[in-house]
């Protein structure tokens with residue numbers, strides 16, 4: 417068992433900052449050595465706020481740094497493949513934000529590099545570590561709702577990220593619905609076999625020009641005979657609304673609620689409660705727990721619970737959903753894999 421894992425975080429935007437903060441002071445067995453962002457001011461400010469004496473605007477320098485055991489990649493999606501492959505080639509363990517890569521061929525190259533160089537990799541599907549999702553999984557596995565036959569998920573963001581982010585995100589199926597594709601595999605204990613998808617631009621007109629949508633629906637069938645639907649939205653002004661439901665042959669399990677604090681205001685006009693505002697508030701514990709799991713695995717040498725293969729499996733569903741949306745036809749995953757290997 418190794419005492420300490422020396423880490424660096426690359427990309428310090430909406431998410432990278434939280435990973436750096438967790439590694440700096442909240443995750444046992446981790447030492448945050450350096451933070452990196454191509455925008456120097458971002459790296460310098462993060463280092464100052466977290467009390468680190470090292471930061472860099474040259475992420476490349478971290479691959480060859482002998483003081484670093486593990487890299488956390490929270491850079492834009494289009495950079496994940498190159499970063500992960502370089503990390504593996506230099507013997508660094510990898511935590512990579514979702515999605516694993518932007519394209520399926522890149523995912524294969526990442527998996528190959530990880531195998532060849534014998535490093536460990538965890539993908540940032542933090543919902544698996546959220547106490548509510550984890551408890552739902554435990555109860556389903558214990559047989560409390562019988563055989564899972566239907567998965568339903570709602571993921572709604574209050575507003576869209578800016579056009580610059582959307583442009584490089586890979587689109588709603590890859591960037592957003594992918595969390596639910598992974599949650600579906602996790603909770604149903606089954607693999608998706610066909611995907612149908614619809615999408616519309618309802619509010620954010622700039623998405624038309626970027627070929628993206630702000631509302632979508634994915635319909636899945638699973639190899640267990642189960643089915644499911646996933647609604648994704650970037651127009652839920654009221655807050656960050658994340659829910660999932662698994663219907664079983666003997667009961668149903670419902671995950672998530674809108675309420676942020678457990679407080680109600682009652683007046684003669686009626687009752688009010690607040691609403692979860694955004695992802696850092698909803699998944700704060702999950703981000704910390706997923707990072708603790710990653711560090712625990714690196715210390716003991718065990719494979720993380722969410723690997724590069726899980727990253728690829730969710731990516732396949734996202735690629736199938738994108739194709740189904742574009743063609744208007746249902747896509748069989750077996751067919752997508754045949755094309756991928758041609």
Ligand SMILES: NC(=O)c1ccc[n+]([C@@H]2O[C@H](COP(=O)([O-])OP(=O)(O)OC[C@H]3O[C@@H](n4cnc5c(N)ncnc54)[C@H](O)[C@@H]3O)[C@@H](O)[C@H]2O)c1
Nearest residue numbers: 427428429430431432453454455475490491492493513514
């Ligand atoms: N798990 C989740 O719920 C979740 C939530 C948000 C984002 N993400 C993922 O995290 C990744 C980053 O998203 P974000 O919202 O934090 O983006 P962001 O745009 O807020 O931040 C990205 C940061 O990376 C920096 N950067 C760009 N290229 C770089 C490079 N080559 N090396 C180092 N730094 C670089 C940018 O300057 C910026 O500070 C994306 O892949 C996204 O899909 C995951």
